[in-house]
Amino acid sequence: MLSVRSATSALLLRTGTQIATVRAVPRVRSSPIRPCGSPPIRALSLSGCLCKKNKRSAWLEMTGGQNMDGSIEEVLAPLRLAVKEQGDLVRNLKAENAPEVDVNKAVAELKARKRILEAKELALQPKDDIVDRTKMEDTLKRRFFYDQAFAIYGGVSGLYDFGPVGCALKNNILQVWRQHFIQEEQILEIDCTMLTPEPVLKTSGHVDKFADYMVKDVKNGECFRADHLLKAHLQKLMSDKKCTAEKKTEMEGVITQMDNYTQQELADLFVQYNVKSPSTGNDLTPPISFNLMFQTSIGPGGNMQGYLRPETAQGIFLNFKRLLEFNQGKLPFAAAQIGNSFRNEISPRSGLIRVREFTMAEIEHFVDPNEKVHSKFSNVADLEIMLYSSKAQTSGQSAQIMRLGDAVEQGIINNSVLGYFIGRIYLYLIKVGVAKDKLRFRQHMDNEMAHYACDCWDAETKTSYGWIEIVGCADRSCYDLLCHARATKVPLVAEKPLKEPISFNFEANKGAIGKAYKKDAKLAMEYLAICDECYITEQEKLLNENGEFTIETEGKTFKLTKDMVNVKRFQKTLHVEEVVPNVIEPSFGIGRIMYSIFEHTFRIREGDERPTLPL
């Protein structure tokens, strides 16, 4: 069983970022749990590695960094250096066990530098590579791929209906998913309820920690997400010509640290910068924590609090015992679920990217922690995939195309199970229509990963919103099963037959000994049967060196040769060990995959303003 460094705090350490396009992944485990009051440690991921003037050179750059456009790299060089210097500083501070406050400060600065580099990279990318989002969305809505739900009642933000074409596309995407994963990998698909009683989500940490800070207009009650509003307010102040350079620097510092503020610190900043409601100019309440789950009451009594699930994964963990039994008690095995999840966003924006109800497809691959090796990894080892490792990110480097096998061998990807799923996810996304040159896998940095996770990679696509996370793939160790087992006192473990160390004894050739010693043979046989291993080892050495050894028993001497006796090695299965499986979790946001496909396939005919979607 893998140890969990700190089960109680482990869950608190995943956090969203302040960039909508990253945080808004329809429930990918790496982002939903945003701690209130605990220091958020997740970095942004808006960086781009495609900074070339045309696709050809972008491709060349991706395939190894050759033929880069010199002038662009010239602009980026100092920014890359700044990230690298800060990355080195963070590493040194950690190595020296520097005070946490110093490390956090340095990490925040590292993130800020990364963000500036990434923004510059995106700004320098060729303009013709960016889709005209307004035109695209207009086309999609006109042809009823999707549209706002309840439109004739005024609509509800964050809720969308898929029309006939969108629905057909979604069905196809899910059908391919089932073929590619469930069928090819022989995964156990299950179908759990969305209604979830409170104790389950209390255990998972969602009741306490799945929240964002918000402020309210004191008069009309309009709500705003605190970090979004503060950032927009500061940007407005900074754009004022009268704003001094000194003030600007100060405010830039606040934006940089946005993820790190406690509830009280945020409250103070709202006072300090005199933030009012942007719609009415009214005063605002201090920031309060708002849980992002939809609450309801199950049954008529009003005493069974429930929520709409924020992810499908919990249903799989709760059914672990039944699934293990279904798999005849053996590890590894995987279970999966396709279904809707819900997130009560404070102010949903960004169309299909940030919604309140969304379809997910999640796999939980349960594996013996001591055998984290995938037997089929060789099938994907030769794939060349754009990887943006943690190290590259903290060194100011670009994402690089790498052979998957090399990435696992070099330890960039923690183990071959994770590596296998990264390969399979890649193949799936290409199959359903994501553009190969707009897809990368970004590794979470140390400071954005939960304690219990040992490695985590997000599949990200490049869109007009920047790089957005569409699939998460995390090694979550044994955290979830352990939490539920503790809460319910039901052991969620697999039994693993334990083998005794290899042992050995004499194997006598009854015929040969009998032939040599006739009726005394029995004595020699009895003697050989009860030797201890130390003695056997010594005699084996003699047997190998001299071809014989001698024993004495009941006053008689026997010379035993190689044809009469040899040493047999064997192993016995004697005990059973309980093992809490580790979990590798690929988690797909179907709406975001669809959106990526829209952007990657939308074209406007040359010299023709009529847009077309080749679907």
Place this chain on the structure above:
Amino acid sequence: MLSVRSATSALLLRTGTQIATVRAVPRVRSSPIRPCGSPPIRALSLSGCLCKKNKRSAWLEMTGGQNMDGSIEEVLAPLRLAVKEQGDLVRNLKAENAPEVDVNKAVAELKARKRILEAKELALQPKDDIVDRTKMEDTLKRRFFYDQAFAIYGGVSGLYDFGPVGCALKNNILQVWRQHFIQEEQILEIDCTMLTPEPVLKTSGHVDKFADYMVKDVKNGECFRADHLLKAHLQKLMSDKKCTAEKKTEMEGVITQMDNYTQQELADLFVQYNVKSPSTGNDLTPPISFNLMFQTSIGPGGNMQGYLRPETAQGIFLNFKRLLEFNQGKLPFAAAQIGNSFRNEISPRSGLIRVREFTMAEIEHFVDPNEKVHSKFSNVADLEIMLYSSKAQTSGQSAQIMRLGDAVEQGIINNSVLGYFIGRIYLYLIKVGVAKDKLRFRQHMDNEMAHYACDCWDAETKTSYGWIEIVGCADRSCYDLLCHARATKVPLVAEKPLKEPISFNFEANKGAIGKAYKKDAKLAMEYLAICDECYITEQEKLLNENGEFTIETEGKTFKLTKDMVNVKRFQKTLHVEEVVPNVIEPSFGIGRIMYSIFEHTFRIREGDERPTLPL
């Protein structure tokens, strides 16, 4: 546009029954709207038509009533007669416009007699035809077809998870549904959100009327469905040996009238029979109305009340305009949706039959009310299906196998669109594994149908719970579109090009007239061009009788023969009429279909207690 007899009251008139197996249909339109305080008028449907000793004779009976087991029919004959007599009485009262109270009383008695007949029929059926439910459910759970959700947390009643085999079966059932309906009928599939803002469900009537009465234990707050509890209490009293015959008759009367009581009457009965909590013996609160929708709050402000949808249909109605546009403005067309709906049952029982979260598949077929004819009806007209018409039910007769074409021709089924869907539903259910001899279509009786619906048939399967509704198929007229149009002021109509009545004029043969009258021909032509239809009719008659007619113009006479002139009939499209389409709604409860398949395919090997499911 069809008139709606009473739009405000129409919705209130569908109600559930007191039998779990009927009411619990996972949202089939015909049952969910249970009015509080309004007289429920839906009959029970536990009747069975299979009262034979073996399948062979059951089949013969179904195929026309021959070869019936005489002794059983002897037992049933007086019961059938009793139903028929009461049915005649109800018809007479209605014909005489008798006071409503008298009609209601007679209808209640009719229902009671029907129920007794049905119970007897079921009791007389061969025992080997009934599945051993305990064994079957044990097998299904052991093999993880499905099991209670959140079991390691103690479970939540009415919530089930489907395991690998159940989930695969469900996927297959849905996949066949898509092929059979969406693809073969070219239906527009859409995918709407489950979260629904309150105004939508206020309009549809669910906020006010989708409720059951419940009573609460005054001390521990435990809740009971009022009608279920009262019935169980009375049955217990009646089973007491000391209970007088007089008392028994009285209580039987109460059970018979159960669906008809108002909130106050129910309250009085609870006092009169001194009903206490069956678990604790504590006092109970008076019956209160409990809305069956799960309530939640959308967005952070707490001011947008929302619910989890109780049916998928509303999403289709709200998207009507977009769908019509998608179909290029033309009727008829159909839209469909597959997805989960929710119903917060007071005390869910009966396993998969009555659950709080369930998957539905609904079709809304929009059709011009003046053209309720299905072009493909002939494809299904020759199907022989067991139909249990309203008339048969009120006459004490059995269900009868009928040719679908005959049922439509004879007006038993209202129109060929409804008939077509009944045929298609039948074919679908047989295809996925429902037993042909345990499937019937039962027509709603006048007094269980909403005012706005002109015909409604339920597909029912025979199970160990009796006959249960698994698909509803209703002609809902224009009710839903009209409600939403009124509430939103958005016209939900289709435009229908109007044709002028057939009109006619002279068609002159310019060449022939020119040849005959040279330069004067022009005069004749001008004259012919401006004749009124009355004059044309007269001259046409002459032309047909004499082969010629004569005209005079500008002092000149022209004799016109058949080769010079004829009368041309034509039609012009001049205006556009707005039409509110009617809706035919087949509505499938997927969980109930699955459950029926389980019962219809479960076998225990002869001489072997090990059960098998041939799936």
